[in-house]
Amino acid sequence: MPDSDTTADDTAITADTETGADARTTAGTGTAARAARDRLADARLYLCTDARRRQGDLAEFLDAVLAGGVDVVQLRDKGMEAAEELAHLEVFADACVRHGKLLAVNDRADVAHAAGAAVLHLGQGDLPVPAARAVLGGDVLIGRSTHAPAEAAAAAVQDGVDYFCTGPCWPTPTKPGRPAPGLDLVRYTAALGTARPWFAIGGIDLGNLDEVLDAGARRVVVVRAITEAADPGAAAAEFIGRLRRAG
Numbered sequence: 001m002p003d004s005d006t007t008a009d010d011t012a013i014t015a016d017t018e019t020g021a022d023a024r025t026t027a028g029t030g031t032a033a034r035a036a037r038d039r040l041a042d043a044r045l046y047l048c049t050d051a052r053r054r055q056g057d058l059a060e061f062l063d064a065v066l067a068g069g070v071d072v073v074q075l076r077d078k079g080m081e082a083a084e085e086l087a088h089l090e091v092f093a094d095a096c097v098r099h100g101k102l103l104a105v106n107d108r109a110d111v112a113h114a115a116g117a118a119v120l121h122l123g124q125g126d127l128p129v130p131a132a133r134a135v136l137g138g139d140v141l142i143g144r145s146t147h148a149p150a151e152a153a154a155a156a157v158q159d160g161v162d163y164f165c166t167g168p169c170w171p172t173p174t175k176p177g178r179p180a181p182g183l184d185l186v187r188y189t190a191a192l193g194t195a196r197p198w199f200a201i202g203g204i205d206l207g208n209l210d211e212v213l214d215a216g217a218r219r220v221v222v223v224r225a226i227t228e229a230a231d232p233g234a235a236a237a238e239f240i241g242r243l244r245r246a247g
Helices: 008-014 031-042 058-068 082-099 109-115 129-136 149-155 183-192 209-214 232-246
Strands: 045-049 072-075 102-106 119-122 141-146 163-166 198-200 220-222
Touching: 031 102, 031 141, 045 058, 045 232, 058 072, 058 082, 058 232, 072 082, 072 119, 082 102, 082 109, 102 109, 109 119, 109 129, 119 129, 129 141, 141 149, 149 163, 149 183, 163 183, 183 198, 183 209, 198 220, 209 232, 220 232
Parallel strands: 045 072, 045 220, 072 102, 102 119, 119 141, 141 163, 163 198
Antiparallel strands: none
16 A cells, blocks of 8 residues: 654554564564554545655655545555655655554555555555565555455455455546446445455545445545645545544
């Protein structure tokens, strides 16, 4: 889809680098799993961002948005080689531990494992969840993308899935050509009544957030509304304030 001043939970969330992958049990009941699941249960605002290579302000940007209220941050920068992605993820991981937030890796279980990420997010066409679990064990959270009612209903009950995203609510340039099922899919997902955390995604900004909330979502994934904001930290703070007030 979290480094210097680490607590026991923070260290467990990023990685147990001394004991390695064998410490990640399939039961998912260790310190890392409990801490990460508690944070996921409380999460309301999930940010996807590129590595900010054009702006050159990645560390400062992450500090601003995580301090502002982002709960989960994912590096989404397609086409990046694994070594370069891991180098950027070190910056993400440092920021997430400083702020006590969750780091997500997109698509790649091997990169999530190497980065010691708390979260791996998988699209419908990505590695199957059981295969990702074989790489990561049980202590890493796994999320799924869903774009249709049947996919949302499946993700709400699928073994090995910890959360899912549903959308897009509106067409978005981050997924060109993908039809937007719109708020009807959000309403359908809300009506499932699942206790599993889920996030509405796709074209959400501060101008249409109330429509998403009215459709039943209480968690959202945001991209441009924060990454392209004049003050990303302030935008994150407004998002999280409105989401928390919604319940």
